[in-house]
Amino acid sequence: MSNIPGGRGAVGNQSFSKVLPTYQFAWDSTSLGLLKECPRKYYYTNVLGKERSDSSVHLVFGSHYHRAHEIFHHARSAGAGHTEALHAAVRYCLEATWDRTLGRGWISDIPEKNRLTLVRSIVWYYEQFAEDPLETVILASGKPAVELSFKAEVGEAPTGDPLLLCGHLDRVATIGGDTWISDYKTSKGALGSYYFQQFSPHNQFSLYTFASEFVYSLPVKGIVVDAAQVGAGFSRFQRGFVTRTAEHHEEWFKDFKHYTTLAYQYAAEGYWPLNDKSCGSYGGCPFQPICSKPPSVREQWLGGYANRQWDPMVSRGQEF
Amino acid sequence: MSDAANPLLEADPLSLDELFSRDPLGLNDQDIGKIVSDLRRQRVKWKITEDLPKEAKAKPKASKKVDLNLSLGDLGL
Numbered sequence: 001m002s003n004i005p006g007g008r009g010a011v012g013n014q015s016f017s018k019v020l021p022t023y024q025f026a027w028d029s030t031s032l033g034l035l036k037e038c039p040r041k042y043y044y045t046n047v048l049g050k051e052r053s054d055s056s057v058h059l060v061f062g063s064h065y066h067r068a069h070e071i072f073h074h075a076r077s078a079g080a081g082h083t084e085a086l087h088a089a090v091r092y093c094l095e096a097t098w099d100r101t102l103g104r105g106w107i108s109d110i111p112e113k114n115r116l117t118l119v120r121s122i123v124w125y126y127e128q129f130a131e132d133p134l135e136t137v138i139l140a141s142g143k144p145a146v147e148l149s150f151k152a153e154v155g156e157a158p159t160g161d162p163l164l165l166c167g168h169l170d171r172v173a174t175i176g177g178d179t180w181i182s183d184y185k186t187s188k189g190a191l192g193s194y195y196f197q198q199f200s201p202h203n204q205f206s207l208y209t210f211a212s213e214f215v216y217s218l219p220v221k222g223i224v225v226d227a228a229q230v231g232a233g234f235s236r237f238q239r240g241f242v243t244r245t246a247e248h249h250e251e252w253f254k255d256f257k258h259y260t261t262l263a264y265q266y267a268a269e270g271y272w273p274l275n276d277k278s279c280g281s282y283g284g285c286p287f288q289p290i291c292s293k294p295p296s297v298r299e300q301w302l303g304g305y306a307n308r309q310w311d312p313m314v315s316r317g318q319e320f
Numbered sequence: 321m322s323d324a325a326n327p328l329l330e331a332d333p334l335s336l337d338e339l340f341s342r343d344p345l346g347l348n349d350q351d352i353g354k355i356v357s358d359l360r361r362q363r364v365k366w367k368i369t370e371d372l373p374k375e376a377k378a379k380p381k382a383s384k385k386v387d388l389n390l391s392l393g394d395l396g397l
Contacts, residue, residue: 091344
């Protein structure tokens with residue numbers, strides 16, 4: 001697997017070991033989730049640094065949606081009123097989705113996720129939650145606890161590198177005297193109890209609550225999920241509360257160590273097995289066209305994929 | 321008709337589509353406010369339907385009965 005064209009994604013990626021360059025010692029929920037889903041998909045994505053060249057509309061939309069919320073909360077904590085903060089978030093959405101070179105807005109081929117539905121979702125969210133009992137925690141620095149990047153050592157990797165947990169919390173907030181991690185999700189599908197069931201168990205949320213409780217001694221009740229169902233003509237919101245117990249955390253951390261040990265074994269052997277039961281999950285794996293080809297010709301086809309390095313060590317917001 | 325008498329020349333706020341098609345750096349606070357208030361109005365309209373009971377939202381089903389006993393005479397030509 002070492003002769004894949006452009007397959008040097010992990011080179012220069014600080015989350016990978018210098019001792020064994022295909023072994024990742026700094027883990028975030030995205031990396032761990034990929035490994036759990038399919039070791040081969042993880043290998044193509046994280047070790048080789050490959051992605052489909054047409055970047056996902058869902059990713060672009062989700063990223064702007066999160067950033068707009070962040071701007072709103074920063075503005076509010078800086079003293080701006082509700083409307084002023086909302087205008088700042090709307091202005092961000094419009095500017096971030098405007099192509100200066102082409103002189104036009106972002107064109108999406110998905111009717112549910114485009115410039116208008118992005119701005120509408122932000123405006124409608126803050127209409128529904130205009131009187132929100134959830135209050136953003138203000139850090140000792142005086143800044144709001146929004147988009148917090150964390151990096152914590154939780155052990156030693158087999159390579160001798162520190163075993164790290166990394167991530168980004170959307171927001172830490174209080175409600176009724178309890179502290180919660182607040183997370184925004186967008187979906188095309190319907191919301192309801194069935195939608196919220198998917199978060200227990202849930203790799204990302206367990207990592208977040210584990211990190212808060214055991215690494216930072218910040219006792220959080222769990223995650224407040226503000227889910228948005230974004231349709232072509234509407235944005236519907238529902239708030240769900242997802243809790244974790246100490247036992248859940250213990251189990252999750254045991255699994256985390258198990259999976260990262262497997263990652264070391266795959267890297268040492270130079271072989272990442274394919275999980276053919278997950279090819280159709282999440283709308284279909286982007287590497288399914290590669291894995292469908294005979295192993296002897298797969299390498300040449302990876303050249304058609306774009307290079308992108310996923311490095312959990314890169315901080316996205318304030319250090320927590 | 322003089323300009324003053326022409327009602328079409330009165331302040332004509334831009335539509336949502338027009339505001340979205342403009343370079344956002346050229347939008348002033350009033351434009352952003354217009355976008356927000358238009359979208360709020362859209363939500364009010366949507367909420368009216370959203371809050372209706374399910375039965376009231378359901379579209380009436382078309383009758384499955386179709387009278388196929390037609391002749392050219394029925395066209396009234």
